[in-house]
Amino acid sequence: MIIFSVLPIMHQVIFRASFQVVAALLLLLLLLQGDDCWCYQFKVGDVDCWGLPPPSNPLVYSSWSQTHRFRLGDTLLFLYPRSQDSVMQVTERAFNSCSLADPILKLDDGNSLFKLTTPGNYYFTSGVPGHCEKNQKLAVAVPSLNNGTFFPPAVDFAGPPAGSQSYLTVFGPAPTQGPSGNPAAAVTAMGSVFSAALLLGVALP
Known part of the structure; x- marks a missing residue:
């Protein structure tokens, strides 16, 4: 029993x-x-908003893209006052010449998300005339899944013209991030x- x-x-x-x-x-x-499957959302430039680089850091977008590793599925977040700015995806040639004539894509909602869906180089500029010439532009490289090699786009950024100013801070500071560089993973x-x-x-x- x-x-x-x-x-x-x-x-x-x-x-x-x-x-x-x-x-x-x-x-x-x-x-x-x-x-291998987590996707991150990157706040472009880690700055308060997408705008003219400040005189203290005229190459903020260039240095930011070269110190981050982007992967397929990641998302870029552009924050800006919708009445004052916009984001345009352009070709490499238009990026280097700051031509706004024929963009691939234009976003102007003030809270723009762009998903990196294919490997290659992506080029973005402000849609406001004259802002690209003042270094408000971003180049991002995305390697393929089978090739982890990371080569930031080789582009030339001109020095800022005298008197260039940045937008006022309207969105507040970016949230504190952990060692991974993005809170999404945590x-x-x-x-x-x-x-x-x-x-x-x-x-x-």
Whole structure:
């Protein structure tokens, strides 16, 4: 009788232990492979808004793009006063000559998102005449999934003309970011750990 009463308890213990092992393995696989599928949202320039570079940092967009690694699926966020500025995707030739005549795409909603969907070089300028010449332009390189090599676009940025000014700060400071350079990865990782904790909690009495 004692043996028959102990058997169900042993089955429950074995089931709970097996479930915990499987959940832990799934969490480990998620953390190991998650870095390849997480997509980041980058606030362009890490500045308060997309505008004329300040005299103290005339090449802010050039240096910013060369110190970040972009991947397929990432998104660029351009913030700016919609009544004062816009964003245009242009060709390399138009980028270097600051031609606004025939853009590939124009965004002017003040809170513009651009998703990097194909590998290659992307070129952006302000849609306001004269702003590109004052270095309000951005070049971004995106490698293919099979080729992790990163080559920032080789472009020339002219020195800022005398008297150039930046926009007033209207959006406030950018949120503090962790060591990864983007809070999205930290939030995703925390969500994964929390989900695994819930799964493990289900297995416990």
